[in-house]
Amino acid sequence: xxxxxxFFWDVxxxxxxxxxxITFEATVYGSVIAYLLGLVLALLRRSPVRIVRGxxxxxxxxxxxxxxxVQIFFLFFVLPDIGLKFDPLTTGVIAIGLHYATYAAEVxxxxxxxxxVGQWEAATALSLPRxxxxxxxxxxxxxxxxxxxxxxxxxxxLKETPLLLTIGVLDIAxxxxxxxxxxxxxxxxxxxxxxLFLVLSYSASLLVRWLERRVGTVH
Amino acid sequence: xxxxSTEADVMIRFEDVVKRFGDNVVLDxxxxxxxxxxxxxxxxxxxxxxxTILRLLMTxxxxxxxxxxxGGECLTHVRRGDRLVPADEKHQRQVRKRxxxxxxxxxxxxxxxxxxxxxxxxxRSLGLPRAEAEARAHELLELVGLTDKVNAHPTQLSGGQQxxxxxxxxxxxxxxxxxxxxxxxxxxxxxxxxxxxxLKDIANTTDITFLCVTHEMGFARDVSDRVMMFDQGQxxxxxxxxxxxxxxxxxxxxxxxxxxxxxx
Numbered sequence: 306x307x308x309x310x311x312f313f314w315d316v317x318x319x320x321x322x323x324x325x326x327i328t329f330e331a332t333v334y335g336s337v338i339a340y341l342l343g344l345v346l347a348l349l350r351r352s353p354v355r356i357v358r359g360x361x362x363x364x365x366x367x368x369x370x371x372x373x374x375v376q377i378f379f380l381f382f383v384l385p386d387i388g389l390k391f392d393p394l395t396t397g398v399i400a401i402g403l404h405y406a407t408y409a410a411e412v413x414x415x416x417x418x419x420x421x422v423g424q425w426e427a428a429t430a431l432s433l434p435r436x437x438x439x440x441x442x443x444x445x446x447x448x449x450x451x452x453x454x455x456x457x458x459x460x461x462x463l464k465e466t467p468l469l470l471t472i473g474v475l476d477i478a479x480x481x482x483x484x485x486x487x488x489x490x491x492x493x494x495x496x497x498x499x500x501l502f503l504v505l506s507y508s509a510s511l512l513v514r515w516l517e518r519r520v521g522t523v524h
Numbered sequence: 525x526x527x528x529s530t531e532a533d534v535m536i537r538f539e540d541v542v543k544r545f546g547d548n549v550v551l552d553x554x555x556x557x558x559x560x561x562x563x564x565x566x567x568x569x570x571x572x573x574x575x576t577i578l579r580l581l582m583t584x585x586x587x588x589x590x591x592x593x594x595g596g597e598c599l600t601h602v603r604r605g606d607r608l609v610p611a612d613e614k615h616q617r618q619v620r621k622r623x624x625x626x627x628x629x630x631x632x633x634x635x636x637x638x639x640x641x642x643x644x645x646x647x648r649s650l651g652l653p654r655a656e657a658e659a660r661a662h663e664l665l666e667l668v669g670l671t672d673k674v675n676a677h678p679t680q681l682s683g684g685q686q687x688x689x690x691x692x693x694x695x696x697x698x699x700x701x702x703x704x705x706x707x708x709x710x711x712x713x714x715x716x717x718x719x720x721x722x723l724k725d726i727a728n729t730t731d732i733t734f735l736c737v738t739h740e741m742g743f744a745r746d747v748s749d750r751v752m753m754f755d756q757g758q759x760x761x762x763x764x765x766x767x768x769x770x771x772x773x774x775x776x777x778x779x780x781x782x783x784x785x786x787x788x
Contacts, residue, residue, distance in 0.1 A: 421629075421631075423627060423629050423631035424631060424633065426582070426584050426625075426627065426631060427627065427631035427632070427633065429582065429583065429584060429620075430582055430584075430620075430623075430624060430625040430627075430694070431644065431645030431648075431649055431693070431697060432617050432620055432621045432645065432649040432697075433644065433645065433648050433649055434617075434648060434649070435613075437648045441633075441636075441644065441648075442633055442635070445635040446634065446635050
């Protein structure tokens with residue numbers, strides 16, 4: 306196998322234009338779902354109602370112990386049977402967001418537990434309503450500390466987007482495969498995909514490190 | 525223990541209060557009352573249950589048995605039909621609005637400026653309009669001598685300043701009862717006197733009922749109307765400070781005081 310620079314420069318713009326936006330959308334929307342739903346799950350885990358805590362725990366454990374790929378298939382092939390039809394990208398975003406929400410929930414949990422118990426006691430001494438205690442006292446102290454950890458999950462999500470290939474959503478990797486299959490030559494397109502992922506995740510990790518320096522970590 | 529004639533003479537009443545943590549009995553059928561406006565100091569070795577009394581009043585802990593009344597209302601129980609059942613969070617929130625607490629570790633909200641630390645409770649819990657809550661906050665900052673720190677963050681303040689803000693925050697709720705839990709124990713020695721002088725001033729100029737846990741025996745003797753000596757969850761001795769510090773009736777009190785004074 307020999308390297309063909311002409312072909313490389315030929316497919317580079319195609320892979321970028323076909324796949325980059327999809328990778329970007331899947332990562333960003335997936336992150337938004339994961340961060341918001343993760344916070345909801347973390348709060349439900351602390352519900353005063355035992356059954357709510359139990360069901361949330363079971364849900365988190367179930368999602369965490371099954372593969373993302375299986376979850377993507379499940380949403381894509383099973384949901385339409387019960388009347389929930391989404392386009393493939395939306396299905397993929399939901400699957401990724403749901404999967405990582407369970408990891409984000411654990412991150413939030415650690416952040417919430419790191420807030421000193423004295424803060425809860427001071428809120429009780431001032432008779433603050435429980436919702437207000439969460440919103441004004443606990444979460445503003447817990448969330449900044451967990452932003453770097455959440456950022457790392459966004460990087461993981463970025464690298465999971467090629468799984469969406471299996472339900473026909475072409476991200477960077479999918480676009481590269483398509484280019485390859487048209488010419489029966491995969492070396493250059495797949496290399497392009499690798500370079501793009503490297504650039505994206507390395508710059509994202511620089512961002513996370515900057516965040517870490519600004520807010521400190523949970524540990 | 526003598527029963528006061530009417531409930532109006534009583535701000536705090538502990539009635540056969542028991543508190544257990546697992547097998548460990550911290551308070552053992554404790555009975556005492558505190559009159560409105562009284563300054564009562566609790567002394568005794570660590571683990572004798574003093575702080576637990578404050579935490580039960582603030583509902584940071586729940587009783588294992590017995591009842592606590594504050595200002596004629598039962599904090600620990602509500603009447604349902606003809607039965608008394610343990611009070612729910614809603615009832616406890618209602619009663620504890622009359623109670624304020626200052627903590628050893630200050631526990632200011634580090635994500636809020638000093639002003640918001642002082643207005644958060646009055647606005648969100650008492651429902652005061654913001655303008656009124658802020659006016660009250662400014663008055664209190666003047667009282668504690670920190671008018672220039674209104675827009676500071678707690679982390680920018682010294683320990684003594686943080687504790688002054690915490691005292692102002694508790695007063696902003698206009699409590700009938702103020703609980704002081706070793707409020708100078710975490711302070712550098714040179715900052716203790718200022719905070720104690722402030723508390724003495726507040727005690728002398730308001731009709732707030734104080735329940736104070738402290739190791740500052742000079743302060744206890746100076747400001748208290750009554751001192752209660754605790755050991756193993758029970759009151760060993762309950763007397764005016766001059767009596768208790770000068771000629772205590774009990775050997776246990778004498779031993780404790782001489783140990784504390786030697787250390788100090």
